[in-house]
Amino acid sequence: MSAEQVNRDQALAKAFVTLADTLVADYDVIDVLHQLTLECVALLRVDAAGLLLSDQRGTLQITAASTERARVVELFQLQSDEGPCLDCFRTSRPIAAPDLRERSDWPRFSAHTLASGYRSVHALPMRLRSETIGALNLFRVEPGALEPEELQIAQALADVATIGILQERSIRRREVVAEQLQVALNSRVIIEQAKGVLAERGQLDMDRAFQLIRGYARSTNQLLSVVALSIVDGTTTAEALVRPLDGSTPP
């Protein structure tokens, strides 16, 4: 076994132990999903990862991403119309596009993705028995397919995400799946609204605003969605979050 292999196995074990720890405690679904997208980038040869969920109105919504940079988020969002994620969701099967220059089935998506510097895309379904609730989307700067072992890890991470959203893998009732899915989607909306408040108050970009909310939630030991809601309803003032940041930044 190579040193590289040993390192990855250790990192993988650590990632799943951390996720398992999180899922038995009181956790914030968006925070867990965000963590999962970061693990994808850390464990796999991918440069950006995103989770898209069905909004049950016929559209896939980006619910977590390894980066909140507007240009990357737009690539995920684009796939409400066409792209590997939408195909993966519709067919409930993994989709691999090792080189977008050689694919012609998603002209608009491919053009934007290539222009943003990514060559290869993979999408893996998020399934619970017969139901598909969304897809995990992986972008790479370099062309080339992921190895079978990497795809297995990615699928396992997608499965953990599914369980995290639905709260338990024993859910058999479709109405509970539908309710939980809407909870996750709406939590994401609250976070976007809170990002807007902070972006305006601190004149920050959206990526920075998200980091600030997440950092504040962690340092005060609160759930991400609780902090986001308190920012939107004004009980946590934007100043409280922005000021420590200003103080820590050298002039």
Add this chain to the structure above:
Amino acid sequence: MGHGIGESGVLTPAHRVDCAAVGMADMTEPGALERLLGEIVVAGGTDAPQRICAACVAALPVDRAALTLMSGADRQQPLWASDTVARELDELQFSLGEGPCVEAFVGRHPVLVPDLTETGDDRWPMFAAAARRTPVRALFVLPLQAGAITIGVLDLYRDTPGMLKPDELCGALRAADAAMWTLLGLEENVTNHGEADGHGPTSVDGQQPGSELHRLEVYQATGMILEQMQVTAEVALSALRANAFANDRTILEVARDVVARRLRFDKEKP
């Protein structure tokens, strides 16, 4: 609260599916509900709650519908109920302080109950007991919401047990979006330019009703406007909408300008 909506309507069952009365074509054809909801959003006006409820009863496998504005678990204003049973179930929940409407509002998620007889008595003991004495056997409550904003609920009641199919749930969620969009700002008396005199947005651009509610830029812009105007998220989203209507632009276009910092909504100049 005086926001120009009449008393809860009471229609007899015979009138419930009188499509012609609310200007509906054949509601069984695919996409009919979406088209009708789009028309209702464009037309706006005080009869929108009645029209949305009627559209749900006609197009979805539900027998009764009601729309209620809520500003707290114990503060609500019934806007319309398709019949006496729906109205009474609606009012009962608020007098009891428990039930699916309160749960949907507080929990910010739909409450879908395909069989009332299977509801555990610990969930809403008093409401469930009362509901079982009516013909209603299944209920689906959709919050009218966008993130931190929740302005009310759409209640759909069914006299036979059974879950909505995915396309029916999709229709119900879109009806709730349409209601959200139509009712937004009503409580805060924000002027929705042109709506009162019938000059709403000139077209829906083939969009699903309320679909612009579900764009990242719209959520982010809502947060930015909230901070600029020092108002609630609901007023901020209303202001965004009003600006789009007044300037004959889509809400997404205006939201993108706000996020890109090309447009501001300051206190002096809302």
